[in-house]
Amino acid sequence: MQLYAASGPRRTRQVVLDGLLLCWVLVAVWLGAQVQDAAGSVADQVARVDSAGSSLAGGLTQAGDVLDGTPLVGDEVAAPFDSAAGSSTDLAQAGADTAASIETIGRWAGVGTALVLVLLVAPWYLPGRLRFVVTASLVSRYLAGEGDPDLLALRALARQPVGRVVRRVPDAAARWRAGDPEAIRALAAMELRDLGVSPPPPGRPGR
The missing domain is CATH 1.10.287 (Helix Hairpins)
Structure with missing residues (x-):
């Protein structure tokens, strides 16, 4: 937890x-x-x-x-x-x-x-405090179980402000559809930072 x-x-x-x-x-x-x-x-x-x-x-x-x-x-x-x-x-x-x-x-x-x-x-x-604990714990467990960052990247595309996504990951949607590992990691990191969860270690490409 x-x-x-x-x-x-x-x-x-x-x-x-x-x-x-x-x-x-x-x-x-x-x-x-x-x-x-x-x-x-x-x-x-x-x-x-x-x-x-x-x-x-x-x-x-x-x-x-x-x-x-x-x-x-x-x-x-x-x-x-x-x-x-x-x-x-x-x-x-x-x-x-x-x-x-x-x-x-x-x-x-x-x-x-x-x-x-x-x-x-x-x-x-x-x-709000309990919501954070439940969500952060689930995401941490997901990542600990070799969960795919691709799902977090998709969550970032759906939830994060468009301006922030465009600034940090140009052509984010197209790159996510193409399975670009760098874009997937960057989008996942945005979502994890917003959730308060540590990003996964490098070397896990996503798809």
Whole structure:
């Protein structure tokens, strides 16, 4: 697999842009983690309400149990404490549920933040980058398998600007039809340079 152009400014540009994309992804992940941590801090504060409510409920229950043993008035005196203990338990449970919900929301908010930031850049850059990797890799494999440069020369005639072809290879079409090895190599080299692939070694005539 060929990830970068063979040489020249295009390779440098690809390396730099890949590095910038990686940095952006790391920043996006960091910001997502910050969002999640912020939500976690809020959840911790809410969890303290849960802890306080549980402690209060335990204390009220103990007090109710003690007063419940008071002769004659035990039940009447203990009843408010038991009721308050139940309310404290409900408060503690609500705090626990809220803290869990905040943690879940914070986790998804962090993931969503990172994903949105990455998607702001990735669709602009990745399609062209992947297209280069696939095309360059296929062409490199074609040449490594003794592929005929004639096909690349034909591709150059079809894709390259006419003015550029005429300047570099006079009578390019006629010479290609005649199987001129020099013209075929020159046309193939033009196309390979545009694709970012190293030209084949000399001595492979084409047809």
